[in-house]
Amino acid sequence: MDSGHAARSRERAEDVRLAAPKPATGPGGAEGFELGGRVWGSRLIVGTGGFHSLDAMERALIASGAEIVTVALRRVDPGGKGSALDVIDRLGKFALPNTAGCYTARDAVRTARLAREAFETDWVKLEVIGDDRTLFPDAVELVDASETLVDEGFVVLPYTNDDPILARRLEDAGCAAVMPLGSPIGSGMGIANPYNIQIIVERATVPVILDAGIGTASDAALAMELGCGGVLLSSSIARAKDPETMATAMQQAVEAGYAARRAGRIPRKLHAQASTRDEGTPELD
Amino acid sequence: MIVRVNGRPAELPEGATVADAVKAVGIDGENRGIAVAVDGEVVRGTDWERTRLLERQAVEVVRAVQGG
Numbered sequence: 001m002d003s004g005h006a007a008r009s010r011e012r013a014e015d016v017r018l019a020a021p022k023p024a025t026g027p028g029g030a031e032g033f034e035l036g037g038r039v040w041g042s043r044l045i046v047g048t049g050g051f052h053s054l055d056a057m058e059r060a061l062i063a064s065g066a067e068i069v070t071v072a073l074r075r076v077d078p079g080g081k082g083s084a085l086d087v088i089d090r091l092g093k094f095a096l097p098n099t100a101g102c103y104t105a106r107d108a109v110r111t112a113r114l115a116r117e118a119f120e121t122d123w124v125k126l127e128v129i130g131d132d133r134t135l136f137p138d139a140v141e142l143v144d145a146s147e148t149l150v151d152e153g154f155v156v157l158p159y160t161n162d163d164p165i166l167a168r169r170l171e172d173a174g175c176a177a178v179m180p181l182g183s184p185i186g187s188g189m190g191i192a193n194p195y196n197i198q199i200i201v202e203r204a205t206v207p208v209i210l211d212a213g214i215g216t217a218s219d220a221a222l223a224m225e226l227g228c229g230g231v232l233l234s235s236s237i238a239r240a241k242d243p244e245t246m247a248t249a250m251q252q253a254v255e256a257g258y259a260a261r262r263a264g265r266i267p268r269k270l271h272a273q274a275s276t277r278d279e280g281t282p283e284l285d
Numbered sequence: 286m287i288v289r290v291n292g293r294p295a296e297l298p299e300g301a302t303v304a305d306a307v308k309a310v311g312i313d314g315e316n317r318g319i320a321v322a323v324d325g326e327v328v329r330g331t332d333w334e335r336t337r338l339l340e341r342q343a344v345e346v347v348r349a350v351q352g353g
Contacts, residue, residue, distance in 0.1 A: 049352035057351065072352030075291040075345065076319065078311035085318040085349040098353030113327045114347055118320035125353060234353070 033230060035207050036123060036155040036176040042067045043224070044254045045096070045209065047234025048084050051243065058087050060237050063247035069093045070125055070234070072100040073115055096157070098125040103138070105145035112149055123155045125179070125232075135185045135212075139166050143173060150174035159211050162196040164203060177206050179232060182223065183213030186235040190219040194226055201227035217246075217253035224257025225265070289343040297338065304333040306344045318349035 032039035046066040051057035061069060069088055088095050097115030102108035105128060112124045128145050130138030137160055149156050156175045160166055167178040180200055183189035190213060191197060201208050207229030214220050214233040223231045231254055240246035287294050290306050297305055303321055312319055321328045322345045328336050338344065 047353050051351065070353030071349045073320070073347045074350045074352070076310045076312060076348045083318065083349070084351045089317075095349065096353070097349070100352050110322065110325055110327075114320040114322055114345075117327050117329060118318050118347065118349060 033207070035209075035230070036157070040067050041065075042251075042254075043230040043258060044220070044251055045070065045211075045230060045232040046237060046247070046250075047098075047232070048088070048238075049234055050238035054084065054087055056243055057084065057238075058091065060243040060247040061087075061091060061093065063244045063251065064237065065251040067093055068096050070096045070098045070232070071119075072098050073111060073118060094123075095119055095121070096123055096125050097121070099127050099145075101129075102127060103129050103141075105141040105148065108141070108145040109148050112145075112154060113152075116154070122153055124149065124157070126156050126158045126175075136181070137161055139163070142166075143169050146170055146173045146175055157209070162193050162200065164196060164199045167200045167204060167208075171204060171206050175206065177209050177229070178204055179209045179211035181212035182210050182219065185212045186239075187213050188215030188236060189213050190215050191222055191226070194222065197223070197226050197228065214250075217249040220250050220253040221257035221260070224254055225261050227261060230254070286338075286340045288338050288341065291344070291346055301338050302334055303328050303336040303338065303344065306338060307333060307346055310346045312346065312348075319346065320348075321346050 032041060033043045042065050044064055044066045045068045046061060046064045047070045048057055051060065071084060085095060097119050099108040099111040102111055108126060108128045115124055116122060126145055126149065128138050128141040129135050142158055142160060146156050146158055150173055157177045157179055158170050158175050159179050160170055162180045167180060170178050178200065180197060182191040197210065209230040209232050210223035210228045211232040214231060214236045216236060220231045220233065233250060237243050237246045237250060286297060286299055288297055288306065290309060295309055297309065303323060307321060316330050321333065323342055
């Protein structure tokens with residue numbers, strides 16, 4: 001190629017390298033995670049579903065270091081067990097309500113309004129499901145619900161798929177983040193399409209939070225290496241054999257992946273690049 | 286009169302309020318994490334005592350649970 005073309009290629013490569021995310025400064029000068037107009041100390045968001053006991057949930061939440069914890073809304077059951085919310089309040093964590101179980105925009109919007117009342121917060125993780133086998137989001141209902149809820153002053157964090165066009169629509173609607181799935185909820189299949197996640201990351205101007213399908217620590221680290229601002233996971237901890245240990249692993253994985261991203265990795269190459277210089281090699285034959 | 290509370294028919298006296306329906310499902314006192322909708326519309330906690338229910342209305346009393 002001619003020298004002008006080579007120079008332009010180098011410039012583009014340079015631009016990509018320099019576009020690594022700049023850490024926000026949080027309380028105490030430590031790096032913070034800017035989300036929804038607040039700065040958080042942890043980039044890991046954990047769900048509360050599926051733990052064997054409130055005690056197991058509590059130990060795992062502490063080990064995870066998560067500050068934001070998701071909860072759902074269900075009918076009051078007079079015989080129901082003690083309160084997850086009591087544990088969350090006592091740990092000083094922020095309860096993020098989820099419109100889990102909603103299949104239409106109308107349901108999701110009504111659930112969000114109920115949640116706003118129950119939790120005294122404008123924040124909502126918006127889930128509008130299209131299908132009960134895959135639990136994939138219904139894109140049409142999701143965009144509709146997002147627009148309505150943003151208009152009503154909610155801080156909307158939408159659970160979405162890995163379609164970059166849908167992600168842009170949600171951002172344009174005013175959502176505070178986009179939360180693409182890695183693979184189906186609870187499937188543990190990790191990140192099925194890392195290329196789409198990368199494309200979403202490169203275009204988004206709101207945080208991208210990988211939400212759903214994480215199975216183990218390396219999945220969470222990969223999400224951060226791809227440039228996600230955070231990870232939301234639930235089953236991978238709650239249903240692990242040892243949830244508390246897995247929660248620790250996830251906390252470490254999210255930090256490791258984030259640091260690796262900021263460190264600027266070497267590119268993938270087909271051929272070798274020696275790490276020891278040739279010059280000064282003794283001739284011993 | 287009969288209203289539906291959490292999907293089940295419930296016998297409440299004429300003039301019963303949302304607050305009465307909430308008590309009927311066993312919530313007394315602590316409102317944190319509880320929300321109520323009547324026929325799909327949220328009724329704010331401050332309005333429970335003064336919102337009267339009508340025959341056949343559907344009341345949903347929900348709370349925060351593990352999940353999400």
